[in-house]
Amino acid sequence: MVAAILVPQALAVKVHVRVEGKTRTIFGPTAPLIDVTSPRANPLPENALDALTTASLLGEFYFHVTDTHVDQVGKYPAQGQTGWAVKVNGKSASSNTRLEAGDTVLWYWAQFGIVGGPKSLVLSRGSASCYRVVAQDDKGRVTPALGAVLRVDGRTVRTQGATQAAVGCVGRHRGLVRATLGGAVRSNALP
Numbered sequence: 001m002v003a004a005i006l007v008p009q010a011l012a013v014k015v016h017v018r019v020e021g022k023t024r025t026i027f028g029p030t031a032p033l034i035d036v037t038s039p040r041a042n043p044l045p046e047n048a049l050d051a052l053t054t055a056s057l058l059g060e061f062y063f064h065v066t067d068t069h070v071d072q073v074g075k076y077p078a079q080g081q082t083g084w085a086v087k088v089n090g091k092s093a094s095s096n097t098r099l100e101a102g103d104t105v106l107w108y109w110a111q112f113g114i115v116g117g118p119k120s121l122v123l124s125r126g127s128a129s130c131y132r133v134v135a136q137d138d139k140g141r142v143t144p145a146l147g148a149v150l151r152v153d154g155r156t157v158r159t160q161g162a163t164q165a166a167v168g169c170v171g172r173h174r175g176l177v178r179a180t181l182g183g184a185v186r187s188n189a190l191p
Contacts, residue, residue: 092138121187
């Protein structure tokens with residue numbers, strides 16, 4: 001009996017998971033490290049859909065899958081050129097992309113165009129209370145997130161810079177810092 005309880009835990013893989021909805025973060029603004037397990041009877045290695053399943057249980061949100069295509073998360077179903085996409089380690093992926101320990105999984109609402117989905121913002125901490133923002137395309141390539149805005153404690157701070165990344169200094173703050181930019185997926189949140 002003890003072995004049956006320990007087996008599912010042993011098959012778990014620890015990955016960072018975040019779900020960005022159409023208008024707000026649905027799960028994991030800081031992309032927490034969670035134990036992802038497979039619900040399949042004879043589990044294969046865990047995949048991006050398993051990460052969404054685990055996050056939905058932890059965050060108590062609804063999602064729907066048609067075959068292996070996620071067609072709804074939370075309130076918003078896929079329609080026309082809008083829908084749900086996933087990136088693993090910053091690169092466009094599919095729901096059955098296999099995960100390894102330490103991977104970062106981002107499920108997000110997107111409007112797709114001729115060149116693919118929107119860029120996703122990645123926020124990192126610089127010195128003191130300054131933050132760097134880059135925009136990541138579907139292939140994982142990064143460019144400066146020109147015009148990105150940092151949001152914290154009800155304030156907004158415009159970023160500056162164009163060579164490596166957009167940078168903004170928010171000063172003293174209590175809440176989490178996020179970056180936004182029109183047409184891009186919101187960034188992760190950092191203290």
